[in-house]
Each structure stands twice: as structure tokens, then as C-alpha cells.
Amino acid sequence: MKSVYKIPQKIKCLTDERKRKSIPLFNIVMPVLLFLMLQYESFHTIFSAPESMSKRLKNCISGRIPKVDAVRDLLSRINPDEIRSIHEEMIDIIKRNRVFREGTIGGKRLIERLKKRYGHFADVIVADALYLNAPFINTLKENGLEGVIRLKDERRMIFQDAERLFKQDEGKKASFWKGKKKIEVWDLSGFKMEGCPYKLRVVRYHEQWEENGKETERFM
DSSP, rough: HHOOOHHHHHHTTTTOOOOOOSSHHHHHHHHHHHHTTOOOSSSHHHTTOHHHHHHHTTOOOOOOOOOOHHHHHHHHOOHHHHHHHHHHHHHHHHHHHTHHHHHHHHHHHHHHHHHHSSSSOEEEEEEGGGOOOOOHHHHHHHOOOOOEEEOOOTTHHHHHHHHHHHHHHTTEEEEEEEEEEEEEEEEEEEEEEEEEEEEEEEEEEEEEEETTTTEEEEEO
């Protein structure tokens, strides 16, 4: 990572206007870059538990693990374009090196390598929408694995088919309150994808709550 992406050198060039610098700049910026790439929705969820952060980041940083307040302080003072620039450069290098290789080959090889080395190394693989394709799903099934893959592209037929059925209230399994949030869950099976002999299942999760006097909702 240091030689290919040159991240430490780039982070050293960032503007650091913090008054207190007890935590190295690298220890804050590197996790931020990683979680941008992994598309986490909230930094607070991650940084509020530094004891688990140390396990996630032990191969990337050493020394003190930042808490969410330190991250907020830095992000409020730093030029966001500087972080964005490093993030975009990392993505460009990944694309040039074909790490994802059409969103499939890299993932397939990793699954096959882990299976060969460790046997049954997992029950379920969780993946981003990049891996929602027949070759990757086939590889999972052929290696005795189940997959949970994000579905977010509205142009895909499987998305449109599921959305149409959900609007007809088909597959609705539960509706309940969790605190001040109303939760609704749908679960439908039997979807097909070209090149994939396995039937697929689509699950939708909907949260609805009131925030600052306005109705707010989120689908997953």
C-alpha cells in the first residue's frame, strides 16, 4: 500500500490546523479513507468503538486509535478537497491495476484461494453491489457459500421486478416499532439472473421516523 498508493506521503502533505495533535494525522485520515472506500454510512458507528477499531486497522496504523471526536475535529478543519483528492487517486490506481477486474475476477479468485487453503472458511459472504453478477454468485454457490449482496441499481431487472412486487405489498413479513422508528421488512424469493442457475432472494428493510418535525425514511 505504501509503495503503490503512496498514502503516507500524501497524508503528510495535508493541511493540519488542529491545536492539539496528540494523535498522528495519519492515524485519523487513513481510517477515513478506508471507510470511504468501504462506503460506511456513519463514521460515528465505527469510531465510537475504538477497541474494535484496533482489530480492523492493526495492519494499517500503529499507536493511538482515534475516537469520533478527534475525527470530527480534523474533518471540520481540513480542506475536504484534499481528502477527496487522495480518495479519487486511490480509486484511479485500483482501476488501472484492475484490482476489481470487471467486479468479478478478483472476488472469484479470492473465494477460490480461501476455499483451497482453509476449506469451509465461512457460511455467508457479504458484498457490495459491484459483485451482484452471475459469475460471482455462481462461485459462491459452487464453493458451498451463501451471499448477501447489496442491490441498489434501479436499472437492473431484478431491482425493478422486486420493486413492483413490493409496491403490491407482496412478501411483506413484518411491521413493528423499534423505539421511535417504524420498521417494515419484505422478503421475496424466486428471482432469476441471466447466467445464474440459482434462484435469488430479495430482502428489503425500511425505517421511518420523525426528525426535527419532519418525516425521515431509509431503505436498505
